[in-house]
Amino acid sequence: MYTAIVFLPLLGFLIAGAFGRSLGPRPSELVTTSLLVISAILSWIAFIHVGLGEAPASTPVLGAWINSGALNIEWALRIDTLTVVMLVVVTSVSCLVHLYSIGYMHEDPSRPRFFAYLSLFTFAMLMLVTADNLVQMFFGWEGVGLASYLLIGFWYEKPSACAAAIKAFVVNRVGDFGFALGIFLVFALTGSVAFDTIFAAAPGLAGKQIHIFGMNADAMTVTCLLLFMGAMGKSAQFLLHTWLPDAMEGPTPVSALIHAATMVTAGVFMVARLSPLFEQAPVALTFVTIVGATTAFFAATIGLVQNDIKRVIAYSTCSQLGYMFVALGVGGYSLGIFHLFTHAFFKALLFLGAGSVIHAMHHEQDMRKMGGLRKDIPFTFAMMTIGTLALTGFPFTAGYYSKDAIIEAAYATSLHSGAGVYAFLLTVIAAGFTSFYSWRLVFMTFFGERHVAHDDRGHAAHAHDDHGHGHDHAPHESPLVMLIPLALLGFGALFAGLVFSSSFIGHGYEEFWKKALYSGPGNHILYAMHEIPEAVGYVPFVMMAGGFLLALYVYVIAPGTAKRIADANPLLYRFLLNKWYFDELYDLIFVRPAFWLGRLFWKGGDGRIIDGLGPDGISARVIDVTNRVVRLQTGYLYHYAFAMLIGVAALISWYLVGGVR
Amino acid sequence: MTPISFALAHSLPEVVLAVGALALLMLGVFRARDGRDWIISECAIAVLGLAFLLLFVGAGPKVVVFDGAFIDDAYGRYMKGLALIGSIVTLLLSLDYMRREKIDLFEFPVLVILATLGMLMLISAQTLISLYLGLELMSLALYVIAAFHRDNVRASEAGLKYFALGALSSGMLLYGASLLYGFAGTVSLQGIAAAINGKANIGVIFGLVFMLAGLSFKMSVVPFHMWTPDVYEGAPTPVTAFFASAAKMAAVAITMRLVVTAFPGVTDQWRQILIFVSILSMALGAFAAIGQTNIKRLMAYSSIGHMGFALVGLAAGTEQGVQGVLVYLSIYLTMTLGTFAAILSMRVGDVYVEKISDLAGLSRTNGTMALFLSAMMLSLAGIPPLAGFFAKWYVFNAAIQAHLYPLAVIGVLMSVVACFYYLRIVKVIYFDEPAPGFERASPAVTAVLIVASLLVVFFSFWPGPLDVAAAAAAKSLF
Secondary structure (H helix, E strand, O other), X not given: XXXXXXXXXXXXXXXXXHHHHHHOHHHHHHHHHHHHHHHHHHHHHHHHHHHHOOOOOEOOEEEEEEEEOOEEEEEEEOEOHHHHHHHHHHHHHHHHHHHHHHHHOOOOOOHHHHHHHHHHHHHHHHHHHHEOEHHHHHHHHHHHHHHHHHHHOOOOOOXXXXXXXXHHHHHHHHHHHHHHHHHHHHHHHHOOOEHHHHHHHHHHHOOOEEEEOOEEEEHHHHHHHHHHHHHHHHOOOOOOOOHHHHHHHOOHHHHHHHHXXXXXXXXHHHHHHOHHHHOOOHHHHHHHHHHHHHHHHHHHHHHOOOOEHHHHHHHHHHXXXXXXXXXXXXXXXXXXXXXXXXXXXXXXXXXXXXXXXXXXXXXXXXXXXXXXXXXXXXXXXXXXXXXXXXXXXXXXXXXXXXXXXHHHHHHHHHOOOHHHHHHHHHHHHHHHHHHHHHHHHHHHHHOOOOOOOOOHHHHHHOHHHOOOOOOOOOOOOOOHHHHHHHHHHHHHHHHHHHHHHHHHHOOOHHHHHOOOOOOOOOOOHHHHOOOOOHHHHHHHHHHHHHHHHHHHHHHHHOOOHHHHHHHHOHHHHHHHHOHHHHHHHHHHHHHHHHHHHHHHHHHHHHHHHHHHHOHHHHHHHHHHHHHHHHHHOOXXXXXXXXXXXXXXXXXXXHHHHHOOO | OOOHHHHHHOXXXXXXXXHHHHHHHHHHHHHOHHHEOOOHHHHHHHHHHHHHHHOOOOOOOOEEEOOOOEEEOHHHHHHHHHHHHHXXXXXXXXXXXXXXXXXOEOHHHHHHXXXXXXXXXXXXXXXXXXXXXXXXXXXXXXXXXXXXXXXXXXXXXXXXXXXXXXXXXXXXXXXHHHHHHHHHOOOEHHHHHHHHOOOOOHHHHHHHHHHXXXXXXXXXXXXXXXXXXXXHHHOOHHHHHHHHHHHHHHHHHHHHHHHHHHOHHHHHHHHHHHHHHHHHHHHXXXXXXXXXXXXXXXXXXXXXXXXXXXXXXXXXXXXXXXXXXXXXXXXXXXXXXXXXXXXXXOEEOOEEOOEHHHHOOHHHHOHHHHHHHHHHHHHHHOOOOOHHHHHHHHHHHHHHHOOOHHHHHHHHHHHHHHHHHHHHHHHHHXXXXXXXXXXXOOHHHHHHHHHHXXXXXXXXXXXXXXXXXXXXXXXXXX
């Protein structure tokens, strides 16, 4: 069954990828989608068995992969609660995205390719979450990176899409570099990459020193920081986050799949999976907390002012991932996974809802041109509202359970750690921001006046993914095939927290997780977070309500306030609008020097030195020599005779001077 | 003192050529109308062919006849075979050309036979006297046929230049011969070897230098090559083919015989001369050919370069080196004759054209010829698996075995440079816009081109006979 879960998407990819052209788009869609549906159903069964039921954790071995000296790597599926949670998240969202894409992409000419990529992506992600060793995880990790590159650059005719795809790939590569180094270090320390061996060896390695760059460092800290670097890249954490907003160039279902449920959560999953290692490296955990909190805050501030509907949600994702890392950093691994779990539902909902809005607006993504859509697309409006409620943590929705718990855990940590204070403050502020920008999105899109100016130029500009709505330019509700996934995700966004909270982070913790996550003996965060003052528990709610009211005032009650505020603080506004100038900064620090260096080597190194002294130079010298030699052939008899005599004279002189040996 | 019949038995090809040449001369004088060729060329081919067949008669261990002036050995027969092939093919190629150029006089085949007779005597020469005799017999005939198209200014110029410079080179050769005689007291090559006895003094070396300078002129190696481009370009094309093929065979053959037989103990001395001219020839052949637009001129530099490569093998001074040179010469002969057959196929209307640009787009106007000519060019460039590659491989291998590493390395580098102009012709043939197409070539010319191409292309499948024959010939020289 587990094998089927993992490999059915691969089958779908192979069928749609190899035969998609001859099969045609519709069969490709049906094949990949139905295989994913089966995979999702099996995942839920597995979830019930392993997570909620009593089925033991298992690791079915599929075969040997690499056997080289001490390095033995097997293909194996590690099935435990953590895995099945991820299986559920990945396959559910993926199959809903497949379904949704049938509607959303229905005019695109290369649908088989699209669905093949989606299935490939899902397969890679499943490989990642079921990995039983670091190398297999890295395989999935890279597969995910490849598929995301292909999907972001799906509309490869668009230069911006290609640029975004390359950016995603390159930024991820930076993280992957760290991850790979981390794997090497783990192998060097433990002599194995299999999780069981590593985890067993981890406690013994605590406090061990290694010598790098002329200084001694704590082995586990270095390892975990390197591994976390990989997580930062994949999960778009502060400093390595720049690719995520640009990745919105891909089709919207891709955004939902990659940026809501799967790829970006890989980092969170990885840290949780490697909890036995991170538990031995408190410094690394503190670092995780700080990075997470910074990301949560920083991304939220940018989200406040963005105008592209998908970018707002993208920064929201970035921010929520920060929350997850805060949870992991303070030791609440299950908390992080729980937020990952709930977040998958409401963020996929928001993205697909945004897709529905965009679909309705004929591929207009600028919120300033929207407004008053709630009457035109009431169902989408309802679903988006549910998603927003869940995201902002409205009581008893999914986000309420997970996000508020993280803030509480941060508070519990802040009692004895400076990083905790930092994390608590930033996450609380970010919660307010989250509420504000989420409601801002809803108000700008669905309330107020109609700003819709149906200009044909805008339409023509998006002609590529034109869905062929003829001349009916009025916003319209999406087809049923797109609304069903919304409804299912809406359901999940409302109730996932309520239903599973006790299992994930409450009293059912032990029975649910069994041994999938590891907490050190001194790690009591899940108890500590329940013993905080009651007032702290209300803080997130207050922030949420405050954000809502502020957004209500600024965008509904007194429209125009936003512009006044922006005009009053032009510097701050531009700073946020330009995403803290990170792209410009990176462009200056990395991209341009890289181009400069590349150009130096290309023009100077290859062109001038290698070509100049090599092929070009030699051929030029040959021509010179040729011209000179040809000029020797004067045609005059006495020159010819002279040459002969010179030759004889030279030979004679040679023997006279050199002597006869 | 051996009976004269015995001596004649060992010089049957020469006898046949001598008698045949005189007979055909009579036939021409008395029977040919207006001095036209009539059937003299065909008869000449028959005579040369007979001489070629006689090479296979009575082959045995080496025999010296005519008072030590003439040697009959496997080496001599091998080289004579090559020279005769060159002569026969030259006449085959000339038939149609001479007629069209209206210079189909009966003297031409007779002169070719006489030149060939000189070559054969040269190849078998065992004394300085017979060497000079053969050389002059060959050269005098060559001077005449170089200027055979006497109404043509360029041909006359070519003949005159060749004659003047040839006289100079003969003078050098004679000077060197007299020096050698002065020091050794004998004109016999073996006698000279015995007199030197492994210890060369400066006088002997002077003699050697002058002798080699004179022979180098015939081989057209740098710096005694200056006549080559002008004569190749100016002389009638079949004559050029003759210069490039048969004449080269004889010159290299006697050079090898001279240094190996007369100077066996002083290899280090003559090796220096050969390395000197070899490197210069390879370099000049490679560089100067790049600048040429006339294909005959290009072939002149090509032959200079190839002589340089051949001498790499001789510079090794070993039996293996001589074998390499023999293989090299055989393959070079094939490639050269094939290429000249192709050049003789370059006729637009009634005019023979010689510019490389006339070959442009040949692949589209005459695909077969384009293919064959390209095979020739690639082989001349030394691209495996064509024969030209193995030719180079033999001589470079010999040089490596003799520890002449710098020479081999320079040779390889120069062959890379030389690649350029051969490949440029292939490029012109296949990628340039077509020039006017050529007329249909005569069957003899086409046959030569086809046979040569096939030999070059398929040599690598059946190199055994040539290898064995060359090895036997080389063995007999030492």
